[in-house]
Amino acid sequence: MREYTTQMDAARKGIITPEMKIVAEKEKMGEEELRALIAEGKVIIPCNRLHTSIDPNGVGSMLKTKINVNLGTSRDWKDIDMELEKVNDAVKMGAESIMDLSSYGDTQTFRRKLTAECPAMIGTVPIYDAVVYYHKALKDITAEEWLKIVEMHAKDGVDFMTIHVGINKSTAKRFKDNKRLMNIVSRGGSIIFAWMMMTGEENPFYEYYDRVLEICREYDVTISLGDACRPGCLEDATDISQIEELVTLGELTRRAWEKDVQVMVEGPGHMPLDQISANMKIQQTVCKGAPFYVLGPLVTDIAPGYDHITAAIGGAIAAASGAAFLCYVTPAEHLRLPDVNDVKEGIIASKIAAHAADIAKGVKGAKDWDRAMGAARKKLDWEEMFKLAIDPEKARAYRASAKPEKEDTCSMCGNFCAVKNMNRIMDGEIVTIFDE
Secondary structure (H helix, E strand, C coil): CCCCCCHHHHHHCCCCCHHHHHHHHHHCCCHHHHHHHHHHCCCECCCCCCCCCCCCCCECCCCCCEEEEEECCECCECCHHHHHHHHHHHHHCCCCEEEECCCCCCHHHHHHHHHHHCCCEEEECHHHHHHHHHCCCHHHCCHHHHHHHHHHHHHCCCCEEEECCCCCHHHHHHHHHCCCCCCCCCHHHHHHHHHHHHHCCCCHHHHCHHHHHHHHHHHCCEEEECCCCCCCCHHHCCCHHHHHHHHHHHHHHHHHHHCCCCEEEEECCECCHHHHHHHHHHHHHHCCCCCEEEECCECCCCCCCCHHHHHHHHHHHHHHCCCCEEECCCCCCCCCCCCHHHHHHHHHHHHHHHHHHHHHHCCCCHHHHHHHHHHHHHCCCHHHHHHHCCCHHHHHHHHHHCCCCCCCCCCCCHHHCHHHHHHHHHCCCCCCCCCC
C-alpha cells in the first residue's frame, strides 16, 4: 500500500516518488529540488494512479513548457478511429498532453482506450460528458449527477480535469451586470452558467467543492481550474469578470492545496499583446505560483484559418512571462473540428512557441538544440539539419522539391551562399562565385 495519496502529499512527506525521479531526469533537475516545488504547488505531475501507461511529465513555469492537444468526437464528426489517429500523431510529434473533449457517441470507451494505451497526460472536461451520458435536458441534470461524472472520469484514469468552479452566483451576477461584446465563450462555462440560470441553484462544483477535492485526492487527479469567463475577443480581455473569476480561482487553489490536491489554473484565450505579461504576473500572484495553463492567447481576432499563428505569438510571450502549459490552437479554430493536418500544424506552432519561451526563460538545456542546429548549418550538413528540425519531414520535403545544382547549397543562393563562401574564405581558399 502506498504511503501517500497524491504527488503533492508525497512531496510534503519528503517522499520522492518514481514519477518524480522520471520528471527530474527529463528536466535535468535535482530530485530534491523538484520535490520541494511540488510540495509548494509550483510544479505538478498530473498522473492518475489508474493511468498505468503514462510517461510522467512535470508542469511548472521553471520547467520546460509543455503543450496540450485538444481532440475528441462531436455530433458532426463521429469518427473515433480518426481521433485515435490524431492522438497517435500528436504523441509522435511530442505533445505531452491530450485533452479528450468528446461530446458525442461512446465517450467512455474512447476515454478508457486513451488511459489504457496513451503515454501522454490525459485531460477531460466532465461537464461536456454529463450531457452525453445522462441523455436528458440540461436543466434536469442534478447536482449529484454532475459530481458522479467527475468520479466516473477519475475512475476511468484521467490525469487532470477541467472543472469550471470559479463561476458561482456571485461571479455570474457580476458578469450579467457588466456587459461583454462576446459573452461567455467557454463551452463548459456556458453550460454551467445556463444550468445555474435555469435552475436558480449554485454551481454544484463550487457548492460541493470539497467533494470534488476528495475524488481528486483519492485518484490523484490534478484539478484544472477552468476559466469560464476567459475573454473570447480582444474587446473583453482583462475585464472585471475575468479578474473576479481569477480571484475566486486563487481561493480555490488554496483550498485544494489544503487537501494535498494538485492544481493548475486556466487562463485567457484572446488578449492584446501588451496585456499578456501583466496577466501572467497577476495570476502568479493571486494563485501563489500554481502552474498557469493558457489557450493561446490569441493576439488578434481577425485571422480565422491562421489562428495557430496568432496563438503561437501569444503563447511564446505568455510562457516567457510565466505560463507553464500551452493549449495548442489549430488553423481550424473558430471554423471546424481540426483534421489530421490541422492537428500537426497546431502542434508544430505551439512547440515553436514553447521552445522560444524556454530559451527566453533560461530553461536548462533549451539552447542546446539551437546551438546544434547552428553547428549543422555552418557545416552545411543537410542530414543533421533534417534530424534536428522541429518537423524533419517538412524540411526534407521542401529541399527535395527544389534540388539545387550543387548539393552543398540550396536553390535560394547557389554559389552566392554566404555560409559556403565564408567557410572557404576563413580556410584561406579563393572564392570566385561566378565561374565555380
